[in-house]
Amino acid sequence: MLVTGKAHKVGAHIDTDAIIPARFLVTTDSAVLGANCMEGLEPGWVKRVSKNDILVADENFGCGSSREHAPIAILGAGMPVVVAKSFARIFYRNGFNMGLVLLEVGDGVDKLRDGDKLEVDTEAGQIRNLTTGENVACAKVPPSMQELVDAGGLVPYVKKRLAHKQQGA
Amino acid sequence: MPHNLAQKILQAHTDEEITGSGQIVTCRVSLVLANDITAPLAIKSFKGMGAAQVFDKDKVALVCDHFTPNKDIDSAEQVKVVRDFAREMGVTHYYEGGDCGVEHALLPELGLVGPRDIVVGADSHTCTYGGLGAFATGMGSTDIAGAMALGETWFKVPTTIRVEYTGQLEPFVGAKDLILHLIGRIGVSGALYQALEFCGPVIDALSIEGRMTMANMAIEAGGKVGLFQADAKTLAYCAAHGRTGDKVLKADPGAEYEQELLLSVSGMGPQVACPHLPDNVRPVDELKGLRVDQAVIGSCTNGRIEDLREAAAVLKGRRAHKNVRLIILPATPKIWRQAMDEGLFSIFLDAGAVVGPPTCGPCLGGHMGILAGGERCIATTNRNFRGRMGSLESEVYLANPAVAAASAVAGEIIHPGKL
CATH class of the missing domain: 3.30.499.10 (Aconitase, domain 3)
Structure with a gap:
C-alpha cells in the first residue's frame, strides 16, 4: 500500500473523546463521523484534511473508550493511515479491523512535522518525508494483522471462517 | 513454564500451549458484551460476516445503558436496532428498561461473570470484572461481532505488572484512591498492552465492590486487564449472586512479571x-x-x-x-x-x-x-x-x-x- 499526503500532527494521549466526542455517537455513518473527526480536539479541525492525508501522533494515540467510531471517523475524514509513537491497545485492534492502517514508529515521529508531505509505503516499511527528504523506517504490519488486512478486515475474515465451519458441519 | 494469573486464565480457555508473553492465542470466551452505542456497529458487522446465529444465546449480554432512558430520537433508533437483534437471536440477557443498569455493575450482580472467565466487551471498562478474577477486556464492535459469531477471539498474551499494596488505609481513603494513586504514578500509558495484577494485604482486605472499582480503571493506565486473584470473598460474592461451580485460579510460583511495584498506602490521603x-x-x-x-x-x-x-x-x-x-x-x-x-x-x-x-x-x-x-x-x-x-x-x-x-x-x- 502506497499513500501520499500531507501530515496532520497531533500530540500525545489523543483520546477517543477528542477523536469523536460522545454526542456524535448516535450514528454509525462514516461520512457524518468523518465530518466531525477531531471535533473534541479543536472544533472545525477536520476542515484542514484532504483525501489521503496522513495523521501523525505522539504516544498512546486512541486511548480511552472502545468506540469503533474513532477509526471510522478518521477513515471517514479521508485519512487511510495513522503514524504514531505508540497506540492504545483497543484502538490498535479497532484500526485494523476497520481497515485503517496503523504504523508504530516510536521516536521516528519527531522527524515528521505538521504540513510535511509524506509518502507511506507499508510494504517497504518506510515513510518518506518528501518535504525534508528524510526517511523514517516503520515495522512491517505483524503477521496476525496482515492476515486480517489480506482478508480485507475482520468482517470478511470471520465470514470465511464461518463458511468453513458450515462446510465442516 | 510457570504462568502468572493472566496466562493461567488464558491457558484454561485454549488448546494451544502458552509459552510466553507476546504469543498470539485463540481463546474460547465465557461472555460477550455490547451496549447501546457499540452494539449497533457490532450488529452491522455481525450481519456483514454472514452470521445467522450468536454462538450461544445465554452468553451474549446486550445492555443499553449509555444514552438510556433514550435521550433523543437517534439514541432511541439505536436501541431499537439492538432490541430487534436481541429478539431475532433470542438473546437471553438483553436489558434496556427497569431491569437495566450500568453494564459493569449489572453483570456481576446478575451472576454473569466470575473468576476464571474470559469476558470480552465492546466497552473499554469491561476490565471491571477483573475484580472477580476474570480476564475481562474491552474491544471494538467488530471484534465483538466476531466473538458473538464464533465464541472465540485472539489475544496477544500480555506481560504483567504486579502491584502490591501494603500499609494502613487512612479514613476516607478507599479503592478509588488506590487506583488513582497508581495511575498517577505509572501514567495513562504505564500499563499499555499489559496486564495489571493486584495483591497485598490492603487488597486482601478490600471488598469485592472495591476491587471492581480498581479493576475498572486499569484501562486508564492503558492496561488490558486489571486482575485480582479470587479468594473466599470472591466465591462468597459469586454464590450470593446465583453462581455455582466457581473455582479459584492462582498464579504459579515463580511466574514471570515484567515489573513488580510495592506501594505503601500508610499516610496517603484521598487522591x-x-x-x-x-x-x-x-x-x-x-x-x-x-x-x-x-x-x-x-x-x-x-x-x-x-x-x-x-x-x-x-x-x-x-x-x-x-x-x-x-x-x-x-x-x-x-x-x-x-x-x-x-x-x-x-x-x-x-x-x-x-x-x-x-x-x-x-x-x-x-x-x-x-x-x-x-x-x-x-x-x-x-x-x-x-x-x-x-x-x-x-x-x-x-x-x-x-x-x-x-x-x-x-x-x-x-x-x-x-x-
Missing part, C-alpha cells in the same frame, strides 16, 4: 485526578478551595451500594452548597432499591441532590448532567478527558464518593475530614 487526564493525580488537600459547579456520584466505577453509603455518611444532616448541582445515579435497579430501603434517598434529598435512574449518562457527556463552558465538576467517574462531560471548556475532577459528596457541600474541593 484526585485533575483535568484533562486520569494520571494528573494530586492529593485532595492540594486542591482545597477550588470551586465546583456540579458533583456526580455514580457510574461503573463508583455507583455501587458501598459508594452510596460512603456518600450518605458525609451528606447526612448536611446540604449541598447552593451553587452546586449534586447528581446521584445508583448504578443498577437493585442498588437503587437497596439505597431506598436503607433510607439513603432521604439523606440525599435532604441534601438537595437529584437522584436519577441507573445510566452512564453524564460520565461520557451523554445526558443528565452536561457541563457548560467554564464549569467544573467533581465526579466519581473514570475519565476526565477534555470535553468528556460536555463543553470543551469544562473541567472534570475524579475522586472517591466521600470527596465528591464533601465537595458538593462545601462548594469547593475539600477533604471530607475537614468539612
